[in-house]
Amino acid sequence: MRIPRWKSLSGALFRVLAVWLVSSVTLLVLAALLPDFRLQSANGDSLTRTALTAALGAGVFGLLGAVVWPLLVRALLLVPALVLGLLVFFLNGSLLLLALDLIPEGRGQAAPQTAVIVAAVMSAASSATSAFLAVRNDEAYHRRLVRLAGRRHGRAARRPATPGTVFLQLDGLGHDLLCRATAGERPLMPTAARWRGGSHRLTPWRTDWSSQTGASQLALLHGSNEDVPAFRWYEKETGTLVVSNRPSSAAALQRRAIARTGDGGLLAYDGASRGNLFSGGADQVALVMSVAARRGRYNRSRAGYFAYFSDPANATRTAVSFVAEVVREIVQSLRTRFRRELPRVKRGGLYPVIRAFATVVERDVVVAAVIGDMLAGRTAVYADLVAYDEVAHHSGPAHRDALQVLRSLDRALALIARAAGHAPRPYRIVLLSDHGQSHGPTFLERYGLSLQNLVRAGCGLPVPRRAGRSPSGAEAREAARAALHRPEEADGPGPGEAAGPGLGERPEPGPAHPVVLASGNLGLVSFPDVPGRITREELDRRHPALLATLANHPGIGFVLVRSAAHGPVVLGPAGAEHRLATGHVIGADPLAPFGAGAADAVRRTDRFPHTADLMINSACDPATGEVHAFEEQIGSHGGLGGAQSHPFLLWPAELSPPVPDGTPLTGAEQVHQVLRRWLAEADGPQLPLASAVDDLRREAPAPEDSSPPGRPPRDKDR
Structure with a gap:
């Protein structure tokens, strides 16, 4: 039943007055508690006069927050998103100081540091009051959540009868760990446990050899991960390094997949992509890596930050949580060192900030965007929550630090599920993962030698005395760099390691050293001076000891090489x-x-054009699933072995089963077909295929390609 306009307006007026009253009382209480903040003249005022001053100050502060704050956030989209988060307190305090200056006769005064505290408390109080009042009215709650997610225009009024589908990806969470987290009387993840025990069904699936987000998500969203041999790899014909989670590489991989399949993607019809590496063909994108490098009117990725931070209460809450998460990581890291827990990796430098970005900023922005998409009635939404994967890399998949993150992600699932009840159409929520994580000490920690130096030794090259460390390839690191507007860093062997070109660099002339790269517990070795794949026979002539050195090392499980006589040989x-x-x-x-x-x-x-000359998989203990990452990760994924190859699908029971009973679900491309079938079961209209492909080709220019939007991709990228 439609609510009369007069009743709706009167309800809105009541909520505004209630929030104003609470803000005024909060201002009075703070003035009484804080010595550097006052609302009275130097000669003192009556209680009535002080209350009027507080009401005036609260009203002006609220008006500035509603009018000026969105303009500030829109302007600050030109600066890094993380910088915006750190400026939240300063901006809020500045608005309060401005509001106090507008009070007549100089009654409102506060020290700058006190103004920051007062503004934060007032924002929290007004937000809590507004949320409490809105929850009591479905239409108001709907309207407020749409506003928080930046969906202010039109679409929320549409009420399609067919159900929509929300795909929520818990990055890096394996099938076995999900089972443990949803078991028992007091499960770690109560929301997921309730789904598993009632409305949903659980199905494991097996990844491809490259068990990492770049390969899995490209196939899940675009139907193909052909020629994605690892997280990072070297392409000989161009002399460049492709890294899946970098904006330029992600854009190239997405364009190649579209050209290969002739399909716009899973989300090409009325879809939204949130926090992913790839867009899936969605028209609405936020925090999507493949479009992060775009400029111009086709780039809407950073709009996700504006949609969330345009509410000053959101900005304050997230900033407080961000600081708390940085402190939490420092405390947890110190605790791990004091207890001498093993295995462990270094967690200093910028990692606490990167972790906070993944577990707080990305989570909050993505969840708000998903809620807005549901309330706008979108047909398909795919969102990636990367928090667990980031922490598990550095703490371990089943470590208490990572399990705490799972608990917070479950609360995010509950929030999304509750918001679905206010959406204009029913929604089916599919929970899935793109891979798992395997545990174990790093290769360097276990054997005292990095893979790069082991390859150098096998080639008869000098090995540096000081072992080098491979940087982590965790997904959140490049997402944070993109948010900071930092240029893509060259990723290759460090000083003293096996020499190789970085991103966009070409090998130096003369005898080339091997390029050695790591993708979790999968290693790749390429010889730049040899066109195509080097054969086993040629390699034995050049470096007679290399293959035996690698194959017989106790930390290496197997080596893939191409033989002229026998084809691919493990x-x-x-x-x-x-x-x-x-x-x-x-x-x-x-x-x-x-x-x-x-x-x-x-x-x-092996059949991929850009498979490395040597593909090296670390050893795996079949009993424990322990592997040895060639990167600095004690929770790793990227190759074969252990839980990393076994993600899951937790799907609503009303959908058709992914596969017949007993049939294994193998490969992300097969899972894509399942997700597409589930979308089709809603019997909604579908966008013509040609239109979707044309849109994606127009909006996804090649990285490092000056071609204007609309020009087909270059041949070398096909």
Whole structure:
């Protein structure tokens, strides 16, 4: 039943007056408690006069917050988003000082540092009051959440009868750990446990060999992860390094997938992409890496920050949580060191800030955007919550620090589920992950030698005395850099490591050293001076000891190399071989410890044009699932072994089963077909395929390509 306009306006007026009253009382209480803040003249005032001063100050502060604050945030979108978060307190305090200056006869005065505190408390009080009153009225609650998510125009009035679908990706959460987190009388994740025990069904699936977000999410959203051999890899023909979570690389990978499939993506019809590496063809994007480097009217990615931070209470709450998370990480890191917990990695430098960005800023902005999408009635929404993955890399997948993050993510799921009840259409919420994480000490920590230096030793090259460390490839690091408007850093071996070109660099002329890269517990070795894949026979002539050195190392499970005589060959210790072309095995099968499907996953990757000359997978303990990352990560993913290859789908029971009973669900491309089928089951209208593809090609110019939007991608990128 539609509420009369007069009643709606009277309710809005009541809420404004109530918030004004609470703000005025808060101002009076703070003036009584804080010595550097007063609302009286030097000669003193009556209680009535002081109350009127407080009401005037609260009213002016509220008016400035409603009018000036959105303009400030819009202007500050030109500066890094993290800088905006750090400026929240200063900006709020400045608005309060301005409001006090506007009070007649100089009655309102505050020290600058006190103004920051007063503004923060007033914003929190007004936000809490507004939220309490809005919850008591469904239409008002709907309107407020739409406003918080930046959906002020038109679409919320549309009420389609067909259900929408929200895909929520818990980045890095494996199937086994989800089962443990949702089990027992007091589960770690009560919302997910309630879904699993009632309305939803749980299905595991197996990733491709490259068990990382770049490969999995590209296939989930765009239907293809062909020629994505790892998180980062070297392309010989251009002499460049591709890193999945960098804006330029993500844009190139998305464009290649669209050209390969001829399809706009999972979200091409009325979709929204939030916090992902790729857009999925969505018209509405926020915090999406593949569009972060765009400029001009087609770039809407940073609008997600404005939509959230345009509410000063949101900005204050997130800024406070951000600071608290930085402190929490420092305390947890020190506790780990004092207790001498092993394994562990260094967690200093900028990591506390990067963690806070992933666990607070990205989470808050993405959740607000998803709620706004539901209240706007969008057909399909895909959002990635990266908080757990970031913390698990540095603390461990099942460490108490990572489990605390899972608990906070479950509260975010509950908030989204509650908001769905106020949406103009029913919503089906699908919870999924893109990969799991495997635990274990790093390769360097366990054996005292990095993969780069092991390759150098096998090639007869000098090995530096001081072991180098490979930087972490966690997804949130580049997201934070993009938010800071920092240029993409060259990613390659560090000083003293195996020399190789960085992003956009070309090999130096003369004898080339191997380029050694890491993707979790998957290593890649390329020889830039050899066109195409080097053969086993040529490699034995150049570096006779290299393959034996790698294959027989106790920390390495197997090595993939291309043989001129036998095609792709997997090498293991003691002369073991698995010839993938024929299935012939010599000695103990080096792929056996990695379970069923390992041979098919390796065989598929071998055919990729940009598979490295050598693909090296670390050893895996079949009993414990322990692996050794070639990066500085004690929770890792990127190769085969352990829980990293086993993500999950938690899907509503009214949807059709992903696969027939007993049939394994293998590969992100197959999961994409399942997600697409679930969207089709809503029987909603679909965007014509050609239109979706044309839109994506127009809006996704190639990185490092000066071609204007609308020009087809260059041949080398196809």
